[in-house]
Each structure stands twice: as structure tokens, then as C-alpha cells.
Amino acid sequence: HENLATTMQSISRIANNTADLTEELSKDLSAVTENLTKNLDAITSSATSNIQNVSETSQASLISVTNNVNQQLEELTAKLETSLTQLTNDGSALIREANLKVSTVGEHSDQMILETTREILTISNNINRALDQVNAILYTPGFDSLMTNLGTLCGELSKTDLKGMVTELSTTIQKTGTLVSNLNRVVTRGQGDLLEILSTLTETSENLNEFSRQIADTPAILLRGN
Incomplete structure (x- = not known):
């Protein structure tokens, strides 16, 4: 027991x-x-914070590059618009002058043709200068910078x-x-x-x-x- x-x-x-x-x-x-x-909460919070920081940094960088690109585009557009407007005006003047001289050819046709030729040459020179201005704008360092910034913008987007x-x-x-x-x-x-x-x-x-x-x-x- x-x-x-x-x-x-x-x-x-x-x-x-x-x-x-x-x-x-x-x-x-x-x-x-x-x-x-x-x-786990700490890992999630830390990773979320890191992503947010990267996102904010990338966003700030992209905004800066985009603003720079937009500014350069506006400047380039304004210059091209001025030059092309002048080119259009000169071209229209050339056409009007040629039509006027052709319709008024008379007794002094040789003299009028000579004057018309000179006027056409002057207008043509103006057109050529306008074209040169357009080409100058397109081949300036500013335009190259614009292209570079556009490339940078694409690069930033691809890296983010x-x-x-x-x-x-x-x-x-x-x-x-x-x-x-x-x-x-x-x-x-x-x-x-x-x-x-x-x-x-x-x-x-x-x-x-x-x-x-x-x-x-x-x-x-x-x-x-x-």
C-alpha cells in the first residue's frame, strides 16, 4: 500500500x-x-519608410529635371515661333511682290524686272537669315542641354x-x-x-x-x- x-x-x-x-x-x-x-512591424515600417524616402527623392529629382526641360522647351518654342513667323512673313511678301510685278509689266519691263529681281533677292536673303536663325536655335548648346535633360528624365524614370x-x-x-x-x-x-x-x-x-x-x-x- x-x-x-x-x-x-x-x-x-x-x-x-x-x-x-x-x-x-x-x-x-x-x-x-x-x-x-x-x-515584423518594424521591418514593414522601416521598408515602407525607405521606399517613401526613395520615392520622395526620385520625385524631387524628376520634378527638377521636368521643370528644367519644360523651361527649355518654352524658350526654344518662343525663339522658333519668332523666327518662323518672320520666315512666313518674308515668304508671303516675296509672293505678293512677284505677283505685283508680273501683273504690271509694261513699257519699262526690263527696268521693272531688274527692280523685281533685286526685291526678290532682298526678301530671299531675309528668308535665308530666318532659316539660319532656326538652324542656330536647333544647334545651340541650349538645345543639346534640352536633349540631355530629356535623356536624364528618361533615365531617372527607368532607374526608379x-x-x-x-x-x-x-x-x-x-x-x-x-x-x-x-x-x-x-x-x-x-x-x-x-x-x-x-x-x-x-x-x-x-x-x-x-x-x-x-x-x-x-x-x-x-x-x-x-
Whole structure:
């Protein structure tokens, strides 16, 4: 009977130790999960902040380049518009002058043709000068700078791979989330195993208690068992 009582005490002690272990393990794993969650939040916040900073930097750079390009385009357009307007006016004047002289050819046709030729030559020279101005605008360092800035703008847009960064961030967060999920599965499975052991030990302890009570009430059971 004393051996049986000792065995029951041992089983009860094991059951209590198992319960303490389960509770302690649950607390520890909860702390680990909470820590991972905090770290995940920190990773997400940091990555989001970095993307935002890159985005703001790229945006500022693109805005600066775009404004510069727009300003140069406006200046170039104004210069070309002035030169082309002059070119159009001179061309129209040339046509009017030629038509007028042709329609008034008379007795002094040779003199009029000579004068018309001179006037046409003058207007033609004006047209050529206007064309030279247009070409000068197109081949100035300012125009080259405009082309360079346009290239820079395209380069900035091509280098700003926010989509790639977001994808990389998403992959990192997904891996961290998988780690947390795996940990939770391990915790759940481990707790289930420990609880099953605890339940079995408790049932065994109850059976031994009942057996001990029966022996105390009817000692003859031991004699019959022998």
C-alpha cells in the first residue's frame, strides 16, 4: 500500500510538472511570437519608410529635371515661333511682290524686272537669315542641354524601380509571416502533445486513487488478487 501511495505521488508530481511545463512553454512561445510580430512591424515600417524616402527623392529629382526641360522647351518654342513667323512673313511678301510685278509689266519691263529681281533677292536673303536663325536655335548648346535633360528624365524614370522594391519587400514580409506561422504550428502541436500526456497522467492518477480507496475499504482485494 505504501508503494502504491508513493507511485501515486510520483505520478501526481509528474502531472503537476507537466502542467507547469505546458504553461511555461506557452508563455515563452507567446513572448517569441509577440517579439516576432513586433519585429515584423518594424521591418514593414522601416521598408515602407525607405521606399517613401526613395520615392520622395526620385520625385524631387524628376520634378527638377521636368521643370528644367519644360523651361527649355518654352524658350526654344518662343525663339522658333519668332523666327518662323518672320520666315512666313518674308515668304508671303516675296509672293505678293512677284505677283505685283508680273501683273504690271509694261513699257519699262526690263527696268521693272531688274527692280523685281533685286526685291526678290532682298526678301530671299531675309528668308535665308530666318532659316539660319532656326538652324542656330536647333544647334545651340541650349538645345543639346534640352536633349540631355530629356535623356536624364528618361533615365531617372527607368532607374526608379519602386515596383521591384515593393515586390522584394512583399517577399521578405511573406517569409517572416511563414516563419511565424510555422512557429505557431509547432507551438500548437507541442501543446497538444503535452496536454495529451497530462490527460493520460491525470487519468492514471485517478485510477490509482480509486484503486487505493478500494484497497483501503476492502483489504481482502489484495488477498483475492494473490
